[in-house]
Amino acid sequence: MEVSSHSLFLLQQLNVQREFGFLCDCTVAIGNVYFKAHRAVLAAFSNYFKMIFIHQSSECIKIQPTDIQPDVFSYLLHIMYTGVCPQQPVDQSRLQEGIKFLHAYQLSRKPSEGAARWRRETFRMSNLYGIQISS
Numbered sequence: 001m002e003v004s005s006h007s008l009f010l011l012q013q014l015n016v017q018r019e020f021g022f023l024c025d026c027t028v029a030i031g032n033v034y035f036k037a038h039r040a041v042l043a044a045f046s047n048y049f050k051m052i053f054i055h056q057s058s059e060c061i062k063i064q065p066t067d068i069q070p071d072v073f074s075y076l077l078h079i080m081y082t083g084v085c086p087q088q089p090v091d092q093s094r095l096q097e098g099i100k101f102l103h104a105y106q107l108s109r110k111p112s113e114g115a116a117r118w119r120r121e122t123f124r125m126s127n128l129y130g131i132q133i134s135s
Contacts, residue, residue, distance in 0.1 A: 014081060029063070031064075042080070046104040072097075
């Protein structure tokens with residue numbers, strides 16, 4: 001199996017698991033809207049979640065709707081699990097605010113920007129400073 005098809009298969013299977021709530025190890029609560037997810041996927045794309053999981057063991061992460069709206073989070077979660085933008089429209093300024101709040105800048109990159117640039121910038125501990133965890 002080629003690496004690209006291997007990683008695509010893994011992502012597809014994780015998304016199916018998420019859709020059924022199977023093997024999900026955390027819930028993100030935004031107001032009264034709940035999202036099941038896998039910590040590994042959230043932490044891979046978001047330094048905000050990475051810091052939460054380093055410092056907390058809670059299975060339910062509560063985020064205020066003033067920090068990120070449920071529709072924006074749903075949009076970004078879809079990108080995390082599929083690599084493509086969903087069909088639903090979302091306000092671009094609110095989307096950028098959500099990306100900034102989650103420290104998930106990789107999600108705003110276009111595929112044409114290339115993986116090499118992404119690998120150079122991926123995970124540096126200095127990227128984690130200044131992240132505030134809402135309670």
